[in-house]
Amino acid sequence: MAHDHHGDDMTAPPSDMALRVQALESLLVEKGLVDPRALDVIVDRYENRVGPRNGAHVVARAWTDPAYLERLRADATAAIAELDYTGRQGEHMVVVENDAKVHNLVVCTLCSCYPWPVLGLPPAWYKSSPYRSRAVIDPRGVLAEFGTELNDDVEVKVWDSTSEVRFLVLPERPAGTEGWTEEQLIPLVSRNSMIGVEKARPASEASA
Amino acid sequence: MNGPHDMGGMHAYGAINPEPEATEPLFHEPWERKALALTLACGALGQWSIDEARSVRESLDPALYTSSSYYQKWFEALTRQMVDKGLVTAEELETATVSQVPDAGAYRVLRADAVDKVYAQGGPTSMAIDNAALFKVGDTVRARNMNPVGHTRIPRYVRGHPGEVVLWHGGHVFADDSAVGVRRGEHLYTVKFMARDLWGEAAPAADSVMVDLWEPYLEAL
Numbered sequence: 001m002a003h004d005h006h007g008d009d010m011t012a013p014p015s016d017m018a019l020r021v022q023a024l025e026s027l028l029v030e031k032g033l034v035d036p037r038a039l040d041v042i043v044d045r046y047e048n049r050v051g052p053r054n055g056a057h058v059v060a061r062a063w064t065d066p067a068y069l070e071r072l073r074a075d076a077t078a079a080i081a082e083l084d085y086t087g088r089q090g091e092h093m094v095v096v097e098n099d100a101k102v103h104n105l106v107v108c109t110l111c112s113c114y115p116w117p118v119l120g121l122p123p124a125w126y127k128s129s130p131y132r133s134r135a136v137i138d139p140r141g142v143l144a145e146f147g148t149e150l151n152d153d154v155e156v157k158v159w160d161s162t163s164e165v166r167f168l169v170l171p172e173r174p175a176g177t178e179g180w181t182e183e184q185l186i187p188l189v190s191r192n193s194m195i196g197v198e199k200a201r202p203a204s205e206a207s208a
Numbered sequence: 209m210n211g212p213h214d215m216g217g218m219h220a221y222g223a224i225n226p227e228p229e230a231t232e233p234l235f236h237e238p239w240e241r242k243a244l245a246l247t248l249a250c251g252a253l254g255q256w257s258i259d260e261a262r263s264v265r266e267s268l269d270p271a272l273y274t275s276s277s278y279y280q281k282w283f284e285a286l287t288r289q290m291v292d293k294g295l296v297t298a299e300e301l302e303t304a305t306v307s308q309v310p311d312a313g314a315y316r317v318l319r320a321d322a323v324d325k326v327y328a329q330g331g332p333t334s335m336a337i338d339n340a341a342l343f344k345v346g347d348t349v350r351a352r353n354m355n356p357v358g359h360t361r362i363p364r365y366v367r368g369h370p371g372e373v374v375l376w377h378g379g380h381v382f383a384d385d386s387a388v389g390v391r392r393g394e395h396l397y398t399v400k401f402m403a404r405d406l407w408g409e410a411a412p413a414a415d416s417v418m419v420d421l422w423e424p425y426l427e428a429l
Contacts, residue, residue, distance in 0.1 A: 017237065017239050017243075017280060017283065018237070018238065018239040020283070020287075020301075021239040021242045021243050021246065021283060022239070022242070023301065023304045024246060024283075024286075024287060024290070024296070024301070025242055025246055026304065027296055027300055027301070027304070027306055028246070028249075028250070028290075028295075028296070030306045030309075031295070031296075031306060031308075031309055031310055031312065032309070032310075032312030032317065033250070033253060033295060033310065033312055033315060033317060034246065034249050034250070034317070034318075035249070035317060035318060035319050035320055037319075037320035038245075038249055038318045038319055038320040038322075038323050039242060039245035039246065039249055040245075040320070041320045041323040041324065042244070042245040042248050042249065042323055042327075043241045043242075043244065043245050045323060045324060045327060046234075046244065047234055047235070047241070086328050086329070086330065087327050087328040087329055087330035088326075088327045088328075088329075088330040088331070089330070090330065091330040091331065091332040091333065091334075092332065092333070092334060092377065092380075094375070094398075107216075109214070109215060109216030109363055109365075110213055110214060110216075110262075110266075110361060110363060111213060111262055111265065111266075112278055117328075117330075120234075121234060121244070123226070123227070123229070123232055123234075124227070124232070124236060124277070124278070125224050125225070125226040125227065127278040128221075128224065128278075129215055129218075129221040129274060130221040130222055130223060130224045130225075131224050131226075132215050132216065133215040133216060133217065133218035133219070133220070133221050134218075134219070134221070134224070135216075136216045136217055136365060136406075136417050137216070137217045137218075137219070137365075137406075137407055138219075139415065140412070140415075142224065145223060145224050145225075145226070146224075146226060152412070155414040155415060155416075156403075156412065156414075156415040156416075157400075157415070157416050157417075157418060158415075158416070158417045158418065159398075159417075159418045160216065160363065160417060160418065160419045160420075161420070162361045162362070162363065162419055162420045162421070163333075163361060163377070163380060163383070163396055163420035163421075163422070164258075164332075164333040164380060164381070165377060165396070165398070165420050190229055191229055192229050197226075
């Protein structure tokens with residue numbers, strides 16, 4: 001491996017990984033196979049520009065615009081594209097709706113499939129073995145770890161993302177938000193509520 | 209393949225311990241940014257499909273797979289793919305010195321000014337196919353008991369179990385073939401499995417798991 005002669009006495013995995021990634025990048029840039037500025041744009045795109053605020057916008061629009069909700073049910077990919085959220089890892093979107101009787105939860109047991117255009121990159125726990133292994137066999141136990149307790153009469157539906165179809169959970173609209181605007185509702189839509197591990201934030205948590 | 213990645217239904221991994229959403233960093237090590245970006249930029253070279261990439265990741269040594277962070281898995285697999293495709297050599301990785309300069313003009317190198325357009329466009333996997341769908345929404349089906357040695361997207365925990373077709377997505381690139389470089393479509397369905405059929409009587413009666421499955425994974429029941 002490339003770290004042997006770099007004179008770096010930190011041999012813990014992180015520094016090893018940092019050196020190996022740097023080495024591959026340098027090789028590929030020198031070969032002309034990678035544009036180093038493209039790497040920066042990719043990181044900027046998914047670190048700063050494409051994230052769960054997009055999904056929150058979709059959800060708040062669906063909560064406030066019944067015609068939009070209908071379009072979202074009929075063709076989620078097209079309805080989400082109306083708000084300009086399109087592309088990689090969101091080419092085939094399906095929206096699943098939570099209510100008082102049904103709670104949906106999304107996982108990818110086989111890898112890390114996740115709807116990037118609306119939620120950005122997945123959090124580390126979503127890609128972890130504990131979540132991937134247990135979400136399908138013990139969804140209620142998983143939800144409890146996120147502080148989400150469901151009544152026994154609520155039906156839990158787990159969606160395992162095994163194809164290129166991507167699922168977005170439409171959380172239940174919090175009580176006490178009647179008449180609120182889309183802009184007021186967006187902060188209540190957490191990323192975790194759109195994966196389905198939590199409910200949307202209560203009205204009391206809205207920032208003034 | 210029945211690899212370490214197919215972990216749905218296992219108990220051994222313990223608690224999730226999620227970081228709070230508000231304070232969780234998107235990247236936990238600075239190198240993860242470059243591992244992500246290199247994986248995407250190298251994928252854009254067009255030398256492999258996403259299914260081929262997944263196939264390489266799940267073929268990593270099981271001990272490495274289960275002990276690595278996700279970006280480590282990506283990077284290990286990326287390195288192997290670049291070597292397999294002859295874009296870098298093991299010697300170059302060893303010495304961190306370029307010995308072969310490929311004709312970069314022969315490759316679809318992703319330029320900075322194209323990044324946003326390429327990723328906003330994505331790459332749909334839906335495709336027209338000639339044969340009619342064997343199943344329709346509402347049909348009862350069984351996930352086949354099959355154990356292909358190559359890449360597949362039928363998780364072990366549904367194999368042999370009955371389910372109900374709840375969504376039909378039309379033709380989609382069939383992952384098993386795409387993983388070996390053959391882009392061919394099969395009908396894709398979302399199938400609902402009752403939790404009790406998968407996990408036994410201890411599971412709540414109304415709970416269910418939905419799994420996307422291509423037609424070759426299914427048989428009529």
